[in-house]
Amino acid sequence: MSELQNSGIFAPRVIEEIQAKAESGLYSIRGFGTLRERRWATFDDLTFLPCSLTRIPLEGYREKCSTKTVLGTRFAKKPIELDIPVMITGMSWGALSLNAKVSLAKGAAAAGSSNTTGDGGMLKAERENSRTLIYEVLPSRYGINIHDMRMADAIELTIGQGAKPGTGGLLLGSKVSDRIAQQRDLPIGVDQRSPARHPDFLGPDDMIIKVEELREATDWQVPIFIKLGASRVYDDVKLAAKAGADVIVVDGMEGGTGASPAIFQEHTGLPTLAAVCEARAALQDIGLYGEVQLIIAGGIRDGVDAAKAIALGADACYIGTASLIALNCNKPIYEEDYRAIGAAPHACHHCHTGRCPVGITTQDPELMKRLEVEQAAERVRNLLQVMTLEIQMLARSCGKSDVHHLEPEDMAALTIEASAICGIPLVGTRKVFGS
Amino acid sequence: MAEIDAMGRTTREINNAIRQLVAESCKEITVRNPGARHNLAVAVLEDVHIRVAGSAGYYCGGLIDRASIEIEGSAGWGLAESMLSGTVRVHGSAGSGAAAAIRGGTVVIHGDAAARLGVSMKGGTVIVAGNCGYMAGFMGQKGTVIVCGDAGEAFADSMYATVCYVGGKIGNLGTDAVVAPMEPGEAEQLEKTLNSYLPKSLRSSKPAAADFKKVVAGRKLWNFDKREWRIWQEAL
Amino acid sequence: MCGIVGYLDKTAAGDGNIGSVLLAMLNALACRGPDSAGVALFGDHPPHQFVAQVKLGDNGDDAGRAREIRVIAEKFGAHEFAQTGAYLRFVFGETDNLKPFITEIEAAGKDVEVVSVGRRLEIVKQVGSPTRLEQTFGISGFLGKHGIGQTRLSTESVVDLSHSQPFWGHGYPDLAIVHNGHITNYHQLRRRYEQTGIHFYTENDSEVVAIFLAGKLREGADLRAAMQSMITELDGSFSCLVATDSALGFVKDTFSFKPLVFAETDDFVAVATEEIAIRGAIQGDFTVREGQAKEVRVWQR
Numbered sequence A: 001m002s003e004l005q006n007s008g009i010f011a012p013r014v015i016e017e018i019q020a021k022a023e024s025g026l027y028s029i030r031g032f033g034t035l036r037e038r039r040w041a042t043f044d045d046l047t048f049l050p051c052s053l054t055r056i057p058l059e060g061y062r063e064k065c066s067t068k069t070v071l072g073t074r075f076a077k078k079p080i081e082l083d084i085p086v087m088i089t090g091m092s093w094g095a096l097s098l099n100a101k102v103s104l105a106k107g108a109a110a111a112g113s114s115n116t117t118g119d120g121g122m123l124k125a126e127r128e129n130s131r132t133l134i135y136e137v138l139p140s141r142y143g144i145n146i147h148d149m150r151m152a153d154a155i156e157l158t159i160g161q162g163a164k165p166g167t168g169g170l171l172l173g174s175k176v177s178d179r180i181a182q183q184r185d186l187p188i189g190v191d192q193r194s195p196a197r198h199p200d201f202l203g204p205d206d207m208i209i210k211v212e213e214l215r216e217a218t219d220w221q222v223p224i225f226i227k228l229g230a231s232r233v234y235d236d237v238k239l240a241a242k243a244g245a246d247v248i249v250v251d252g253m254e255g256g257t258g259a260s261p262a263i264f265q266e267h268t269g270l271p272t273l274a275a276v277c278e279a280r281a282a283l284q285d286i287g288l289y290g291e292v293q294l295i296i297a298g299g300i301r302d303g304v305d306a307a308k309a310i311a312l313g314a315d316a317c318y319i320g321t322a323s324l325i326a327l328n329c330n331k332p333i334y335e336e337d338y339r340a341i342g343a344a345p346h347a348c349h350h351c352h353t354g355r356c357p358v359g360i361t362t363q364d365p366e367l368m369k370r371l372e373v374e375q376a377a378e379r380v381r382n383l384l385q386v387m388t389l390e391i392q393m394l395a396r397s398c399g400k401s402d403v404h405h406l407e408p409e410d411m412a413a414l415t416i417e418a419s420a421i422c423g424i425p426l427v428g429t430r431k432v433f434g435s
Numbered sequence B: 001m002a003e004i005d006a007m008g009r010t011t012r013e014i015n016n017a018i019r020q021l022v023a024e025s026c027k028e029i030t031v032r033n034p035g036a037r038h039n040l041a042v043a044v045l046e047d048v049h050i051r052v053a054g055s056a057g058y059y060c061g062g063l064i065d066r067a068s069i070e071i072e073g074s075a076g077w078g079l080a081e082s083m084l085s086g087t088v089r090v091h092g093s094a095g096s097g098a099a100a101a102i103r104g105g106t107v108v109i110h111g112d113a114a115a116r117l118g119v120s121m122k123g124g125t126v127i128v129a130g131n132c133g134y135m136a137g138f139m140g141q142k143g144t145v146i147v148c149g150d151a152g153e154a155f156a157d158s159m160y161a162t163v164c165y166v167g168g169k170i171g172n173l174g175t176d177a178v179v180a181p182m183e184p185g186e187a188e189q190l191e192k193t194l195n196s197y198l199p200k201s202l203r204s205s206k207p208a209a210a211d212f213k214k215v216v217a218g219r220k221l222w223n224f225d226k227r228e229w230r231i232w233q234e235a236l
Numbered sequence C: 001m002c003g004i005v006g007y008l009d010k011t012a013a014g015d016g017n018i019g020s021v022l023l024a025m026l027n028a029l030a031c032r033g034p035d036s037a038g039v040a041l042f043g044d045h046p047p048h049q050f051v052a053q054v055k056l057g058d059n060g061d062d063a064g065r066a067r068e069i070r071v072i073a074e075k076f077g078a079h080e081f082a083q084t085g086a087y088l089r090f091v092f093g094e095t096d097n098l099k100p101f102i103t104e105i106e107a108a109g110k111d112v113e114v115v116s117v118g119r120r121l122e123i124v125k126q127v128g129s130p131t132r133l134e135q136t137f138g139i140s141g142f143l144g145k146h147g148i149g150q151t152r153l154s155t156e157s158v159v160d161l162s163h164s165q166p167f168w169g170h171g172y173p174d175l176a177i178v179h180n181g182h183i184t185n186y187h188q189l190r191r192r193y194e195q196t197g198i199h200f201y202t203e204n205d206s207e208v209v210a211i212f213l214a215g216k217l218r219e220g221a222d223l224r225a226a227m228q229s230m231i232t233e234l235d236g237s238f239s240c241l242v243a244t245d246s247a248l249g250f251v252k253d254t255f256s257f258k259p260l261v262f263a264e265t266d267d268f269v270a271v272a273t274e275e276i277a278i279r280g281a282i283q284g285d286f287t288v289r290e291g292q293a294k295e296v297r298v299w300q301r
Helices: A012-024 A098-110 A124-129 A178-184 A204-217 A233-242 A262-267 A272-285 A303-312 A321-327 A335-340 A373-397 A416-422 B011-023 B186-197 B229-235 C018-032 C062-074 C099-106 C130-137 C186-195 C206-218 C223-233 C275-281
Strands: A046-048 A069-071 A080-082 A086-088 A114-116 A132-137 A154-158 A224-229 A247-251 A293-297 A316-319 A411-413 B002-005 B028-032 B049-053 B065-071 B085-090 B106-109 B122-128 B142-147 B163-166 B177-180 B213-217 C002-009 C036-042 C049-055 C079-084 C087-093 C113-118 C121-127 C146-152 C176-183 C236-243 C247-252 C261-264 C268-272 C296-300
Touching (some): A046 A303, A080 A132, A086 A098, A086 A373, A098 A114, A098 A132, A098 A321, A098 A373, A204 A224, A204 A233, A204 B011, A224 A233, A233 A247, A233 A272, A247 A272, A272 A303, A303 A316, A303 A373, A321 A373, A411 A416, B002 B011, B122 B186, B142 B186, C002 C018, C002 C176, C002 C236, C002 C247, C002 C275, C018 C130, C018 C146, C018 C268, C018 C275, C036 C130, C049 C121, C062 C087, C062 C099, C121 C130, C146 C176, C186 C206, C206 C223, C206 C236, C223 C296, C247 C268, C261 C275, C268 C275
Parallel strands (some): A086 A114, A114 A132, A132 A154, A154 A224, A224 A247, B002 B028, B028 B049, B065 B085, B106 B122, B122 B142, B142 B163
Antiparallel strands (some): A046 A411, A069 A080, B163 B213, C002 C146, C036 C121, C036 C146, C049 C087, C079 C087, C113 C121, C176 C236, C236 C247, C247 C296, C261 C268
């Protein structure tokens, strides 16, 4: 009996894509982030080595395992102090609905953590509902307002993000509602393209002066973060540190986005595992490891990913996609509305359409009503708290009374690639490969 | 009227001195010997007039609201960047990114501007009495760019709703930039603006407002689904 | 990424204090580049001879190396030897073909490098700040009428002596460059040059600018035309200063990605990444302006 056989190279999806391009003359834009099956080394290629004979584990509940996280100790007068090492990353109001932004703010605050503005400036409701609020300065400079900046607890100068390093943001016209257009000083209904570069500095040497400007603007009080999409991480982290960053954020390839060309999400940037290892090596090589804090982002799904990132050198993790999923992204409800946009629960990455069935990545007030703020905030709080518990459990099992004491040596690599990338021995061999 | 001598002092010290004077309700401040330092008069948020008796470096007048800054020499990159309101005037020339991302207020450059004049403007007005360089008005969203002299290449590239006027020659038009006729009354308005902000001696050597060319976005890049392939190929 | 400076004294009188002017300019820019500093100075020397600056290598035994190289150099008529830090300076007979000289000197050790040769040109560069450069070489005492310099924040290359700037147009007397920016078709160009037998001493993309210009000048192009062709043939970001025995010039890339300002009076030309460098070194009432995209300017002495 012969079976139908698909080509491995011209697979059904590839055939559809080629034919779609031939019909439309357009390249594909969508949301979410890389959809590729991950055949490269990820956090899943690492396993923890809990205590056995040589080290003593801590008991749960009774024996404390601290999760307090301080960021910005290098130069800022007022570093930010969080209860937990997991934070909400910047996502724009525009890409997200107002209810989504407020829910994230409230949920983060309830968990003792921070929220970040996003492309488009600060919302009043965001500042009101956030415990700690980080203010993003992006190449577009949409909504940048010095008065808002001075109300922030930290400034994040964003060079790029993991989903699409080297290019600017995109908000398709259907999501540029009256309010969004006003916030961003744009004509209504027009596609919003963000520039790839900042308007007033173009290299790390100019960036030094820009960082100083941001400090002058905020009286040298608050930490200055520099956020990088993971590309030439080793060099970029060194430069950002030399440029005077208090905190460096590295956002890996698995990071999310509201809308951008699919080719960027799939084929640019370094995976998050590789990015955190390069970032730590860079800081070590210039003697600033421990002085400049590192935040890692890009597809962090749970406390396990976060714990592994922390063990590899991160001081904290940002979550984006995971927090939206907590809000109801891809939840099996309103299923006909998923189908109406060509998606399905668990297979929806259609943020760019503005027709989010669960009211997260939409500006449609009717759809947004489906995201009830108090309940959504509670879900975000729950996720952050469970992630923190997961990190603590793993840390205790490795004999740590502080989650920040997790080290690479607490893990083993399950694959040769992970061993080479992380400088960690391969299970069963006691050997580090690739060194 | 107060004076600050910048000689031998850091930008931080100078800005602190400015803030101190502003807090004491000083309305006129002169900074002597600025030596083209960076970040002078950043984030001044009061109605005060600050005179920089010499050149400024990068981001002079950046992130200000309500203040008035006057630079007697030249300015570096990012003059008045992200200004909310107020006035920034430079007697000499300005570096690249002058009036970058400004949201309101007026920037007046008596000399020339380098590349990327008014890049990502979100409001306000920038006037250059001399010439401007490469890619002025790039991704301009709102507001007005006025160049009395010649404009460089890629003028008004990829704009949204910023309106540009050029008194001299245009090197070449940027992507999706078109020359458009002025509306009734527009030339008079432009004339009024030029007379308000340029000193007489400078204004008199520049063309009449009616002789300026108006440049706006052609709107072909405004929606991704439009199939103007050649435009996209050039733009992206 | 870094700060670059250049100065040309137009006055006829005096020997020129190019060393102290460039030092003052570099000090004003030092915050841009604490990793390395270097200058290319053009003095006045007796005719028909070349000045050479040779890097003695990284093996730690500078005195021993200096002795070895001296023996080799004397075959080319070298005299007036002076060793300062990791450099050996000497004078030898002008020649049309530097290849044998370079080959033999550099054969003394893997890390020996002829850093510069010219009738007037002397390049000194090292790890550390402009202050440290002055402490080692006393450049403020150097007499000459024009020169360029650079102070650098390390990016992708290793921070060591050879990887600092200025770069000599290796093999072409009196040609020196400093570059702020990043040449994005560097690897491609390098591979093509290497195919023709040209040797690269560093992994620093700025080096290809020097090689490129040396190539154009050898083909007969004048300096302005050679710098003009950089705009179309080199990709990426650059503001470059170029100096020869009798000229100083600058060129900016197509997109005006990197800052470069200049001032010209009857007495001098000064060029720098930031105005703060010019004001920090030269008093007086003059205007400074930024170069435009694709602008090339050359001043002859």
